[in-house]
Amino acid sequence: DSGVTQTPKHLITATGQRVTLRCSPRSGDLSVYWYQQSLDQGLQFLIQYYNGEERAKGNILERFSAQQFPDLHSELNLSSLELGDSALYFCASSVGSSGNIQYFGAGTRLSVL
Amino acid sequence: SQELEQSPQSLIVQEGKNLTINCTSSKTLYGLYWYKQKYGEGLIFLMMLQKGGEEKSHEKITAKLDEKKQQSSLHITASQPSHAGIYLCGAALQGGATNKLIFGTGTLLAVQP
Secondary structure (H helix, E strand, O other): OOOOEEEOOEEEEOOOOOEEEEEEOOOOOOEEEEEEEEOOOEEEEEEEEEOOEEEEEOOOOOOEEEEEOOOOOEEEEEOOOOHHHOEEEEEEEEOOOOOOOOEEOOOEEEEEO | OOOEEEEOOEEEEEOOOOEEEEEEEOOOOOEEEEEEEOOOOOEEEEEEEOOOOOEEEEOOEEEEEOOOOOEEEEEEOOOOHHHOEEEEEEEEOOOOOOOOOEEOOOEEEEEEO
């Protein structure tokens, strides 16, 4: 168990809908990262937050947004869902903002039908 | 990602045999992280390398980062069925205040008893 908790584990929804994925980092970790894993794109970095502030952005679609709350948990919001958004979404956390080991959660499997 | 090439894509070895997985970057690596993933599950941290020439070992797994910090290898000695899975290298390609990782495409390892 990495100590990073992601909910829900599975999510099935329809095109055009909006969903929220939740992540609780390991105790003491200030950075949260979101990654998307799909068969065709592999594991791709989406966004990083450090202590509530956005620190880095990757190939995150405009339909996707994230935030980190004062208690350091994070949420990834996906809207106007398309079939191609079906993927495994991982959250990872680390102590600092750079040069630290990232510990990954078990992921949320999103299926858009 | 073309910035990070991982080879081979897949590997089938007999139990007890040694094997090596390579990860090559087109840019200087600020940090190189090795993870293992069971299909559809979260990533398990194996090792982190940051200094050129660095070598780390844990049980039967050894990882090295070359002097120029553009290539890393993961070596498994006397492979066992428990080593089977997907091995991913993740690279920090920029310094500064972020630790976003670019991941290789992964190496699928099967160990035949």
